Amino acid sequence: MKAVAVTPGLQVEDPRSFQDTERTVPIPGDRDLLVKIEAISVNPIDTKVRRRSPKTPSGSDVIGWDAAGTVVAIGKGVSHFTLGDHVYYAGSIQRPGANAEYHLVDERIAARMPQSLSFAEAAALPLTALTAWETLFHNFQLPLGLDSLDRTVLVGASAGGVGSMALQLARVLTNAQLIGTASRQESSAWAKSMGAHHVVDHRSSLIDQVHEVAPDGVTDIISSQATDLHFSEYAELLAPRGKITILDSPTSVNILELKGKSVSLHWENVFTRPVHQTSDMKVQGRILEDVARLVDSGLVRTTLRQEIAGINAANLRTAHEVLESGTQIGKLVLTGF
Amino acid sequence: MKAVAVTPGLQVEDPRSFQDTERTVPIPGDRDLLVKIEAISVNPIDTKVRRRSPKTPSGSDVIGWDAAGTVVAIGKGVSHFTLGDHVYYAGSIQRPGANAEYHLVDERIAARMPQSLSFAEAAALPLTALTAWETLFHNFQLPLGLDSLDRTVLVGASAGGVGSMALQLARVLTNAQLIGTASRQESSAWAKSMGAHHVVDHRSSLIDQVHEVAPDGVTDIISSQATDLHFSEYAELLAPRGKITILDSPTSVNILELKGKSVSLHWENVFTRPVHQTSDMKVQGRILEDVARLVDSGLVRTTLRQEIAGINAANLRTAHEVLESGTQIGKLVLTGF
Numbered sequence: 001m002k003a004v005a006v007t008p009g010l011q012v013e014d015p016r017s018f019q020d021t022e023r024t025v026p027i028p029g030d031r032d033l034l035v036k037i038e039a040i041s042v043n044p045i046d047t048k049v050r051r052r053s054p055k056t057p058s059g060s061d062v063i064g065w066d067a068a069g070t071v072v073a074i075g076k077g078v079s080h081f082t083l084g085d086h087v088y089y090a091g092s093i094q095r096p097g098a099n100a101e102y103h104l105v106d107e108r109i110a111a112r113m114p115q116s117l118s119f120a121e122a123a124a125l126p127l128t129a130l131t132a133w134e135t136l137f138h139n140f141q142l143p144l145g146l147d148s149l150d151r152t153v154l155v156g157a158s159a160g161g162v163g164s165m166a167l168q169l170a171r172v173l174t175n176a177q178l179i180g181t182a183s184r185q186e187s188s189a190w191a192k193s194m195g196a197h198h199v200v201d202h203r204s205s206l207i208d209q210v211h212e213v214a215p216d217g218v219t220d221i222i223s224s225q226a227t228d229l230h231f232s233e234y235a236e237l238l239a240p241r242g243k244i245t246i247l248d249s250p251t252s253v254n255i256l257e258l259k260g261k262s263v264s265l266h267w268e269n270v271f272t273r274p275v276h277q278t279s280d281m282k283v284q285g286r287i288l289e290d291v292a293r294l295v296d297s298g299l300v301r302t303t304l305r306q307e308i309a310g311i312n313a314a315n316l317r318t319a320h321e322v323l324e325s326g327t328q329i330g331k332l333v334l335t336g337f
Numbered sequence: 338m339k340a341v342a343v344t345p346g347l348q349v350e351d352p353r354s355f356q357d358t359e360r361t362v363p364i365p366g367d368r369d370l371l372v373k374i375e376a377i378s379v380n381p382i383d384t385k386v387r388r389r390s391p392k393t394p395s396g397s398d399v400i401g402w403d404a405a406g407t408v409v410a411i412g413k414g415v416s417h418f419t420l421g422d423h424v425y426y427a428g429s430i431q432r433p434g435a436n437a438e439y440h441l442v443d444e445r446i447a448a449r450m451p452q453s454l455s456f457a458e459a460a461a462l463p464l465t466a467l468t469a470w471e472t473l474f475h476n477f478q479l480p481l482g483l484d485s486l487d488r489t490v491l492v493g494a495s496a497g498g499v500g501s502m503a504l505q506l507a508r509v510l511t512n513a514q515l516i517g518t519a520s521r522q523e524s525s526a527w528a529k530s531m532g533a534h535h536v537v538d539h540r541s542s543l544i545d546q547v548h549e550v551a552p553d554g555v556t557d558i559i560s561s562q563a564t565d566l567h568f569s570e571y572a573e574l575l576a577p578r579g580k581i582t583i584l585d586s587p588t589s590v591n592i593l594e595l596k597g598k599s600v601s602l603h604w605e606n607v608f609t610r611p612v613h614q615t616s617d618m619k620v621q622g623r624i625l626e627d628v629a630r631l632v633d634s635g636l637v638r639t640t641l642r643q644e645i646a647g648i649n650a651a652n653l654r655t656a657h658e659v660l661e662s663g664t665q666i667g668k669l670v671l672t673g674f
Contacts, residue, residue, distance in 0.1 A: 240613040249593055256586055262609040264476065265592065265602045272599040276577040
């Protein structure tokens with residue numbers, strides 16, 4: 001089968017960073033689906049793993065999480081899927097990735113994709129939807145409906161992949177007040193279209209801007225990038241017993257800034273459940289089923305913004321370049337081999 | 338009235354660190370109780386505030402939280418208490434402290450003390466009971482009864498004041514497995530008497546000792562002291578999506594150690610609600626009412642271990658010395674002026 005391999009540790013400008021290659025089709029293990037990949041999307045974790053030297057978490061040089069495709073074989077013990085199913089999922093960082101014609105995924109972390117979407121539109125969703133869902137409903141424990149009327153969520157970099165899904169899910173399922181951050185006119189407009197009640201400019205100080213729309217501060221913050229830069233502002237803005245979820249890897253935050261208000265700091269690592277094979281691992285498949293229902297009923301839409309035909313080394317290099325520029329709005333998807 | 342003042346910034350050995358003095362009896366404000374103090378207990382926060390230079394959080398040189406006494410006057414708007422009530426409470430760090438004959442406390446954070454206890458026995462409880470309760474049930478959200486069968490809580494320094502209350506409350510109200518840490522025979526025996534199923538020695542590496550009784554690691558950790566020292570072990574022992582609550586002020590922990598398992602880090606600052614006058618501030622009074630019921634029904638007992646007659650400068654110096662030695666088991670209480 002065709003596959004795109006990476007050489008970990010190289011800059012994206014280096015033409016050796018991606019290579020088109022041929023690999024053996026993998027054989028499904030217990031509870032595995034073998035999926036013919038139709039579309040993949042790229043996320044910051046891809047560029048992070050590619051840049052990380054000398055090896056990937058899985059040991060494989062084929063990376064990529066976030067896929068949509070067709071089930072073409074199933075392993076022993078698979079009970080939830082059958083051949084021909086169209087599925088979407090984020091997979092596990094400790095297994096070879098989805099940048100290949102055929103790919104294995106544990107059925108517990110996959111779901112049938114929304115029927116109303118193309119493969120490309122579906123591939124944009126799983127990793128960011130899972131991250132947003134686990135952040136909002138597992139970390140923040142936002143109550144559904146009117147019970148969240150007293151909550152205000154600040155979504156950093158809200159036009160990005162996770163931000164776009166967090167805004168949509170929170171807007172549809174809760175009554176929390178939603179404040180996004182963005183810098184450009186275009187990203188601000190996108191964040192509002194995704195559900196933000198207000199968008200503030202993260203190039204300026206956030207304190208006054210946020211207090212203008214949320215005088216008592218915010219109860220919950222999602223920080224997906226530049227956490228080091230904004231942490232002190234976040235600490236000041238958070239309400240007593242508030243919560244912050246961090247998605248990047250800050251190195252200089254002072255956690256004592258959270259002590260006076262008993263604020264809690266949460267990580268959201270979408271791979272925690274599959275990597276540690278937790279007993280509640282199938283929660284992720286169920287979340288993706290719920291998201292599919294929300295999409296098919298018209299309440300949530302795909303965050304696909306840019307589609308590139310052809311999953312190959314050249315196009316993946318382009319995709320990583322776009323992602324590393326930090327200006328991506330919504331999601332970028334590659335389709336077909 | 339008599340009061341004991343401190344000179345912030347001095348070592349406990351310095352005789353000027355505490356002084357017996359005379360002060361005006363304070364006048365109750367809206368929702369305040371004026372309490373004639375019968376007994377007080379000392380906590381690590383007292384020694385921390387005393388050593389902190391140049392001033393206390395309240396601006397007053399009378400410190401001390403954790404008190405039991407009699408209501409002798411009430412302010413406008415007090416609806417829950419009447420003259421003669423015996424109350425116990427931890428108060429607010431931003432108001433003058435309880436090391437004085439008369440003391441003001443907001444009625445929302447006070448409760449009638451357990452009827453079965455003396456003032457000294459009651460004064461041992463409030464600050465540690467609130468800290469333990471908020472940690473177990475607000476931070477960890479331990480479910481009551483059998484729903485917590487899959488939880489394992491590691492209680493650091495479990496013979497201390499907070500540890501003793503956390504073990505008792507968790508043992509009585511949940512079915513979580515409880516592992517305490519202690520170093521001496523005497524503290525280990527005390528922790529077991531408070532409810533620990535197992536006690537491990539925190540002078541040695543915790544990993545093997547804890548894994549012996551909890552092969553899958555622990556779901557929740559309370560770290561009340563030496564968090565810097567044990568943090569990496571805690572990160573290794575915590576289960577995926579586990580929780581750690583920190584009570585001291587570590588300066589060198591690497592929070593990225595918690596990322597791979599999406600572990601959350603919680604602070605428990607007992608003064609967050611009263612200092613920020615949160616809308617749910619009365620939760621603390623309700624917790625103390627629940628604790629009083631548990632005590633009066635015989636399910637929880639006082640953690641009083643040492644009682645010193647006479648609230649004065651000399652005895653408070655002794656009390657702070659004992660506390661700073663770090664070997665205190667249970668609680669130390671001073672009674673009467």
